[in-house]
Amino acid sequence: MAFFDRFTKSSNPLLKEEAIAKTNTLDGGITQRAETDPMTVSGAVNKSLIMGALLLITSLYSFANPSPLFLWGGAIGGLVLVLVMSFKRHLSPTLAPIYALLEGLFVGSVTAMYAAGFGAGIVFQAVLLTMALLFMMLFVYKAGLIKVTQKFRTGILMATGGIFLVYLINIGLSFFGINMPFLHEGGMIGIGISLFIIGIATLNLLLDFDSFERAAAMRAPKYMEWFCAMGLIVTLVWLYIEVLRLLAILSSSD
Template identity: 40%
Template sequence: MTNPVFSSSDVFGEPRRTGARQGSRPGGTTIAQPQYGAYGAGAAGTTGAQATDAASLDAMYQAPSATTADTKRLTYDDVIIKTGGLLALLIVVAAATWNFAPNLWPIGMIAGLVLGLVNAFKKKPSPALIIAYTVAEGVFLGGISIAFASIAVGSSGAPLSGIVLQAVVATLATFAAALFLFKSGKVRVTPKFTRWLLIAMVGYLVFSLVNVVLTWTGVLDGWGMRGGVIGIIVGLVAVGLAAASLIVDFDSIKRGVEQGVPAQFAWTAAFGLIVTLVWLYLEFLRLLAIFQSGD
């Protein structure tokens, strides 16, 4: 796994090769096996008990089949509804920050980082903390979008919203493409695929940290190593990594639904998707800013 939201989860992570016992569910919940008494023992052999059992069995047979909603298990609808709600909240907060308080983005960045780490490593999801993370990310994205747009527009007089709209459309298109590739089976999540993705993401993270240090210390100016042709190539690679991470996220959610994890983990799934979508949007925003700034 690559997304820490899913890889650190007991219910969305890869199946354990050791320690698994027959008759147990993910998360350590043991399935109780029915206990049967000896033939003819006690009152179970009486006519009245037999009639009661026959009536109960008939009622159970006639009853409609239990759905995942009845059993409180995770469904794709749960994930879609919660992800859509968090995305709507993110957009509303980002728009409000863009218009009224763009300078608050550093606060949103720090709060989002802290809340993101807390939520990523919690064993059970906290809807309140996940919503708080979404609000913080909305503040961060609203302000940082203006910063990137200002760099891209320069003195051309073009509207600031142009680059942001392009980044949003590109993010949604990539999300749809990744979902299509996953659903069609054209891209399969295999151990080799996840291992390659993990190595590539670690390399990208190291590169990004070195670039940030060099630019903040004044060794490099402007975009640092992210400028020019190299910056464009690195940006395209980063977009590809984020798209591949989305596919791995979809596979994790699929595994959770098939294993019948509790419905409350729809919050975890939605949070994980939001994390990847925010990363993807930022990569598109940076890439478009480099293109349009001519640096």
């Protein structure tokens, strides 16, 4: 399982709120606002659907043809593109679709590994639960049941960063044959940790929805539609992988 776990570590490295806050500022502090063709929420939603479709295409291909090359290439390539777009947001219209394709290779490969180890049924359950959480949080956001305040945003980003740091440490330790105790393991503590991580990933969806509206309200440039859509896809992939892990833990406990 050490080899298996090493390639299924995933988190959301994109600090979406900080990126949006800096969107309208160029190097040197020059203000940049889109005067004639600003970003819109509907445009960002459409870009999210396009990226989701691209991700699905390569996911299905890599699931049917699993390969370490797809796993490594998708994971590393996707991470590199996210980091590049975080600093060069104007490149998002070109890089975001490529990211979706690469991330699909990673997701399909990981899915194939879980399907081989725990049965194809776990994949259907993970997809269904991920979509259910997505639409549930969309309802929660639109109904105003949870307000995305600055304190809430800061708390979720801090928790996300903490989880990402733990994953980085665990990956580093895994190269020496050491795994952090209880992280993605069976038992009540392991299940509790997985549920906590899924909870944080789910709450990140609220930040993604809020980023759509905040960027549009700031009249961010059109390319931010792709950037914000990329942030949502990052969160969904993270959430899906975490749900897969939890289902695998529960399946192993039976």
